[in-house]
Amino acid sequence: xxxxxxxxxxxxxWLNDHVNDPYVRMAQKEGFRSRAAFKxxxxxxxxxxxxxxxxVVDLGSAPGAWSQYVRRKLSPQGAAVGELxxxxxxxxxxxxxxxxxxxxxxxxxxxxxxxxxxxxxxxGRQVDVVISDMAPNLSGIESSDSVRIAHLVELAVDFTQKHxxxxxxxxxxxxxxxxxxxxxRLFKDHFRVVKPFKPKxxxxxxxxxxxxxxxxxxxxxx
Numbered sequence: 001x002x003x004x005x006x007x008x009x010x011x012x013x014w015l016n017d018h019v020n021d022p023y024v025r026m027a028q029k030e031g032f033r034s035r036a037a038f039k040x041x042x043x044x045x046x047x048x049x050x051x052x053x054x055x056v057v058d059l060g061s062a063p064g065a066w067s068q069y070v071r072r073k074l075s076p077q078g079a080a081v082g083e084l085x086x087x088x089x090x091x092x093x094x095x096x097x098x099x100x101x102x103x104x105x106x107x108x109x110x111x112x113x114x115x116x117x118x119x120x121x122x123x124g125r126q127v128d129v130v131i132s133d134m135a136p137n138l139s140g141i142e143s144s145d146s147v148r149i150a151h152l153v154e155l156a157v158d159f160t161q162k163h164x165x166x167x168x169x170x171x172x173x174x175x176x177x178x179x180x181x182x183x184x185r186l187f188k189d190h191f192r193v194v195k196p197f198k199p200k201x202x203x204x205x206x207x208x209x210x211x212x213x214x215x216x217x218x219x220x221x222x
Contacts, residue, residue: 023201037065038201049169052085060134061090067102126165132156132172146179169214175207187213
């Protein structure tokens with residue numbers, strides 16, 4: 001009974017924080033599906049990653065807030081619908097409600113058939129920006145979770161290496177803890193510029209952080 005009571009208190013506290021969260025309110029006001037849009041927005045506005053005419057791939061896209069943000073950035077008028085100057089491909093294990101102008105694939109990028117489907121939609125074009133909000137279901141066992149997180153980050157790095165042009169950018173989500181320094185080293189081995197990022201929209205108590213790599217070192221000339 002004590003455990004249930006504590007759980008109820010935690011859930012009530014989370015719900016109270018969520019309802020009063022300014023980023024939740026802004027997301028609702030601006031029509032974004034989640035507050036995560038403002039994490040990408042801050043990263044993009046700081047580093048200038050996403051521009052009209054680009055090919056952008058969104059890995060771990062559901063519920064779609066990052067794709068919504070990219071869609072507006074690629075619109076000449078910054079609109080959620082209408083004209084689109086660029087290409088957005090999104091992929092996730094979970095279903096995602098359609099977003100105008102975004103081609104969504106439901107599947108696991110770790111499966112070859114899904115990976116091939118994603119690359120086929122590139123139609124030979126090189127990617128400008130890869131954004132990855134992929135995260136495993138965390139077990140609470142740090143050693144196991146760090147391996148799962150690292151694997152998803154490595155997949156995103158590998159995809160960018162193979163399909164991005166020489167100045168391509170990659171944004172990934174990771175978590176402070178076991179394996180974090182190794183992932184930073186992985187980025188430094190593959191990208192000319194590496195920037196760690198903790199957006200204001202990422203809650204202070206969260207171990208969540210982001211890593212940005214720009215201009216991978218071993219890319220073929222575009």
